[in-house]
Amino acid sequence: MRFRTNSLAPNRTLRRLGDQSWHDHAACTGMTPADSDATFHPGSRDMPAITRAKRICGGCPMRRICLDAALESDNRYGIRGGLTEDERKPLHDRLDHRLDSDRVVAILNGIDVHVSKAERKAVARMAYTSGVTAERLAYILKLDDVEYATRLLREARNELEDRDRYWDTPDAPCSRNDEDRNRYWSTPHTPYDNEDPDASVLSDPGPVDDSATATATAFAFTDHQNLGEAA
Template sequence: MHHHTEPHTMRTLGDHTWQDQAACRSTHHHPVDPDLFFPEPDEMDRISQAKALCAQCPVRNTCLDAALENGDRDGIRGGMTEEERDLLHRKIQHRLNYARVNAVLAGRDVHLTQAERDAVLRAAYQAEMPAERLAWLLKVSEEHAEKLYRRTRREIRNRAVDEEKKTKKKEMTPESVTKTLEEPMGDTPSRDDLGTAA
């Protein structure tokens, strides 16, 4: 059940124009009853009728993404009933689509999940992007962007420390202990530069 949105059909933040292409849109020549998309769970015929329309809809994936990103749990959206979408709704914050992440890093206005925002933050941090640019990309204040950078710096530093502890534990075999005792005690330089920590 993978629904990958191709970069060119990515939904921008305030963009609802995709709805004009929706198969469920009612027109004079093609009247559609909107209630069809809000059936009771046991109304199988209405459900299959609605899904038949979704099946031929050119913006079905965008519709599904929009429902998931907006936490819109009611009705049939993107060809899926509320129950069928439930698991996707629960997993949406962890979705990580690098096409979206890269689109935002390139300055495009795209809906991101929390996992995708975190990926933008890490990439920006590693590229040493100015906080004001990050603020603009993520639509937050510059102050908040600086706070995110500080948090990331701490996380990366803590991870490096944890890794070092794990490696030390592994090395503590009897031979390595003897070797450690024989080695001259030198101060190891602190790993503060990004290169080694990341």
């Protein structure tokens, strides 16, 4: 069986690209720029100052989305989302390899969110198996270059053909792409409120309501979900 997802909608709300409205709900709202810089840019060895900053982040309802925004904008300085520069470095370095099924499904539903290279390839694989054209894939991924979308579909075809060639072979090699793909398709989803779970995610999403900004998001990597609490 190729696909194992049981829903066509992401199971959490994600921050849209360019959305900064979460600032209004952060624990640091109201701090002057000078106080904010002093609090969230402590010296790398100033443990008392780092502890004070993390205490503020620990009670912030926007902590996860703050971390998400820092990763997406490649902001490597200061404390963001309760993590120091050194603690965020592995997340920044692995961002291209992130494979978040919620982001993949969000893109297919016309929601403008940040996607990694691995997530973009996952979208292309689903598009290829659904018979989506390069022009349509370019629209889904907000690409100006249709030729790039064509290349993504070609790569998806090659990957799936190689996988199917060894599908019933016990000793077939298992690549990282196969592991990521299986992990993606085995992730359960919950439909949005008032959303038809049978609607096709590959149909034209129509205009997107920019006022429906996200208020929460999850960590960029599932295996770092508790990193902020542990720190």
